[in-house]
Amino acid sequence: MKKFIILLLLTATANLTRAQQLNIGTYNLRYANKGDSTAGxxxxxxxxxxxxxxxxxxxxxxxxxxxxFHQLNELTDSLPGYKWFGAGRDDGQHAGEHSAIFYKAAKFSVLKSGNFWMSTVTDKPNKGWDAALPRICTWVQFKELKTSFTFYFLTSTWIISALWPAAKARSWCWKKSGKWPVKCQPSLRVISTSIKHQTVTR
Structure with a gap:
């Protein structure tokens, strides 16, 4: 079998408040396709x-x-104690790629959750902000059961080939979170030292 690279984009301990630490990450899982399987x-x-x-x-x-959808369910089967939330970008249900959020079900309760599309039209599948394909953002408002600490977590794939679409996506994520602490974990597809990365993450 050919050697492959695990694309773990980020794992970190997040200081969402001065007193609260959570171990969080983001992972571009890559869609399942025949070409990858043939290549090993x-x-x-x-x-x-x-x-x-x-x-x-x-x-x-x-x-x-x-x-x-099937990849997320298969990953869940391999991760005891985890659940996930998300929707397919093509129909808002199961079709197409997902930006899904996994969490430890025994540690958090889900207070609110939803999805929106990265576009001027946010409530239905469509393409916007120079994207070649629909881009969906998934969000969950969590409460840690032990401490009652409440916060938002969002994930998506940002189009960062141009700064303007990525900046708009960032703005939408922050707008959705309101007054609560928020952690946004997108797939940026650029190195952390690039100007584009620094512009949208600062």
Missing amino acids: NGWGQRLPHIAKLVLFQDLDIFGTQEAK
């Missing part, structure tokens, strides 16, 4: 390694990008 780097080969990495990092919450 298919979803079936990647899945056990991804699951082991999540468990090793002991992530409380992590965002995902690009995965299809």
